[in-house]
């Protein structure tokens with residue numbers, strides 16, 4: 587029998603999006619500026635709170651690139667980056683000709699290990715270069731150990747760039763992910779918890795920094811009647827059409843978090859402890875949006891076995907992110923590892939996690955597992 591495909595994480599429209607997109611067309615704001623861009627930024631600021639200032643951009647990757655520039659990263663500088671992540675966390679370091687230094691994870695959240703981070707900073711300093719920034723990631727929506735990371739960052743006076751691309755709607759001790767770093771970035775790519783088809787945002791601590799980000803994102807044009815430039819600029823601003831999708835998606839964000847968390851609970855309830863399946867527990871005070879539901883299997887062979895069997899049944903799953911220090915393009919860079927991410931990559935599998943999965947879909951996945 588030919589079952590319909592179950593995807594890992596599909597776009598899921600709420601119904602309100604088209605109204606804003608129509609408005610953009612009716613008023614001819616079909617440009618990388620306009621009322622939806624401003625509206626979407628306001629919606630995000632309202633949601634995030636903590637006096638956040640949001641610049642809507644064309645991607646999360648672009649937001650990271652601008653965050654690094656604003657943090658003062660230059661050619662040959664070193665930037666510490668969580669190894670367990672999507673390549674987009676690390677690529678912008680290379681755009682700047684800077685050097686990524688990868689740090690392994692701890693087991694409680696699968697994110698950057700505070701102990702190893704401090705060791706890495708000490709070692710880089712002893713080799714003559716203090717890192718210029720730390721990129722920490724809330725992997726699959728699980729917050730990193732903010733208090734510990736922040737303490738270390740402050741001690742060495744290194745800014746933290748919070749990659750919250752996967753963690754809109756997650757919280758650390760009651761504070762929203764996306765407001766915890768000196769700079770924070772969000773993504774609205776098609777597979778994220780809410781989407782604008784493609785898009786991202788940079789969250790800054792003050793209006794001045796936001797304006798600087800928007801300036802850089804719109805070709806760094808000086809205040810002059812003609813086109814004049816004193817700095818290199820980028821074309822990273824969000825389109826007013828896709829910002830309309832974002833405004834509609836913000837209306838359903840809280841609902842999306844609930845459903846993703848319920849998906850995770852479903853898998854955990856039915857599978858935990860069976861055949862050696864393990865799930866990542868939510869540490870006290872941390873709330874994950876459970877963007878993707880991940881399971882650890884008992885062995886690499888078992889993981890592949892499950893992945894291929896489900897693929898046959900038209901059910902998409904995916905191994906966890908392959909650590910950056912193992913990626914062919916990044917393996918020549920310095921790294922500080924403890925084996926955690928290598929084990930996660932070997933045993934871990936992301937299960938279908940979309941907020942549009944039906945009870946029937948979930949039952950079908952469970953049966954085949």
Ligand SMILES: *Cc1c(COP(=O)(O)O)cnc(C)c1O
Nearest residue numbers: 645646647672674675751773775
């Ligand atoms: C998706 C993602 C990004 C990049 O966002 P884009 O909008 O796709 O450019 C960055 N970091 C992480 C961890 C991501 O998952």
